[in-house]
Amino acid sequence: MPLVIFAILSGIIILAVGSYIAFQGNGEVNERISQFIEVTPSSSTSPTVPSSSLSLSEDEENTLLSRFRHQFNLLFAGLNSEEMQRKLVAANWPITVSEFLFIRFGATILAFIFGLIILGSIFPGVGLGALAYSIPGFLLFRGIQARQKLFQSQLIDSLTLIRGAVEAGFSFEQSLNVVIQEMGSPTSEEFRQVRREVGLGLPLSRAFSNMASRMESDDFYLVVTVVNINMQIGGSLSTILNVVIDTIRQRVFLFSELRSLTAYANFAGYLLSLLPVVTIAALSILSPLYWEQLLRPGITRYILIYAACSVVVGNVLMRRISKIQV
Numbered sequence: 001m002p003l004v005i006f007a008i009l010s011g012i013i014i015l016a017v018g019s020y021i022a023f024q025g026n027g028e029v030n031e032r033i034s035q036f037i038e039v040t041p042s043s044s045t046s047p048t049v050p051s052s053s054l055s056l057s058e059d060e061e062n063t064l065l066s067r068f069r070h071q072f073n074l075l076f077a078g079l080n081s082e083e084m085q086r087k088l089v090a091a092n093w094p095i096t097v098s099e100f101l102f103i104r105f106g107a108t109i110l111a112f113i114f115g116l117i118i119l120g121s122i123f124p125g126v127g128l129g130a131l132a133y134s135i136p137g138f139l140l141f142r143g144i145q146a147r148q149k150l151f152q153s154q155l156i157d158s159l160t161l162i163r164g165a166v167e168a169g170f171s172f173e174q175s176l177n178v179v180i181q182e183m184g185s186p187t188s189e190e191f192r193q194v195r196r197e198v199g200l201g202l203p204l205s206r207a208f209s210n211m212a213s214r215m216e217s218d219d220f221y222l223v224v225t226v227v228n229i230n231m232q233i234g235g236s237l238s239t240i241l242n243v244v245i246d247t248i249r250q251r252v253f254l255f256s257e258l259r260s261l262t263a264y265a266n267f268a269g270y271l272l273s274l275l276p277v278v279t280i281a282a283l284s285i286l287s288p289l290y291w292e293q294l295l296r297p298g299i300t301r302y303i304l305i306y307a308a309c310s311v312v313v314g315n316v317l318m319r320r321i322s323k324i325q326v
Contacts (some may be wrong), residue, residue, distance in 0.1 A: 069099070090214040091143035092189060100136065107132040147186045151215050154187045156248055159223065163241040172227070172237060173204070190215065205231065219248045265322035273315040276307065 084097045093100070111132035115125030158179045165175035176195055180188045190211050197207040208224045226244055230237050283290050294300045 069096075086214060087140060087144060089193075090147065090216075091140055092147060092186065093140070093143065100140075104133060104136045107136065148215050148217065151186050151190065152217050152219065154183060155217065155219055155223075156245060156252075158183050158187050158191075159241060159245050159248070163238055163245065166241065167238045172231075173198070219251060222247070262322040265318060269315050269318035269322070272318075273311055276311055 079101055080097045084100065088095060088097065088100060095103075108129045112125040112129035115128040116122060119125070161179050161182055162172070162175045165178045166172065170178070173195075176191050179191045180195065182188075183191075194204075194207045194211050197210065198204055205224075205228045208227060212221050212224045223244055226240050227237075230240055294304060
């Protein structure tokens with residue numbers, strides 16, 4: 001119980017300090033801005049009245065929220081990680097590293113307190129805390145995988161649009177605008193990010209390299225390499241893109257064949273791994289006393305541990321066997 005009280009008081013103190021910094025930061029920002037921008041006073045004789053007070057309140061709320069987020073990120077800027085920031089951008093999550101870590105650890109603490117108070121034991125609290133800690137990371141991983149897979153499926157179409165635009169007389173930078181306008185998410189979002197980075201002064205090769213690191217696509221790495229070489233030594237970009245598109249089509253066909261050949265091994269690995277778990281769940285419902293015999297002190301406990309380790313090792317071995325390096 002003292003641990004719970006300490007956690008609650010710590011959360012209240014952190015919230016109060018963050019709110020104080022957020023509100024105090026507004027005056028400092030306004031003072032710095034006033035040194036460079038002269039604010040034009042509004043005319044007192046103007047009869048113009050805002051059309052809706054609701055829109056003004058929404059603007060004020062948005063400003064307050066953005067100011068609070070800005071001050072919060074400045075306060076915890078030391079937690080920023082370039083690798084984590086790359087993952088958040090790859091998943092297209094509009095939050096910073098500090099906010100992600102705050103959500104993750106906040107959910108962990110709340111889950112631990114919930115398990116400790118409601119269930120009355122520290123072990124359920126630790127289990128719920130571990131589950132709450134792993135859920136944001138799992139969702140981030142799944143979001144990155146989903147966007148990368150969708151980007152890979154749209155890659156040939158986007159390269160075809162770039163090739164057509166180049167053959168029509170557009171420059172390579174102008175052809176990116178065609179992809180942004182015609183393609184859907186996430187391809188349009190990623191190319192828009194490239195255009196934004198180039199507009200901020202980053203070289204096009206570096207912007208494409210950042211995009212390739214976010215998408216983690218071997219096919220797009222090939223495209224980036226070809227485009228960089230073409231920019232350095234010149235040549236017909238449309239001809240090179242034709243070769244790249246044909247190469248990617250052949251790679252996609254080859255990977256489809258490999259997936260069909262290894263589908264049985266993957267299915268068998270999942271089935272053999274899940275079958276003991278399903279059997280345990282069924283026996284627990286049909287005959288609860290059966291597990292009491294197995295969990296008694298003796299050799300039966302070691303047999304269960306050995307069986308669980310064997311299932312894990314067997315699944316790993318089957319996945320390694322069915323994985324083909326190309």
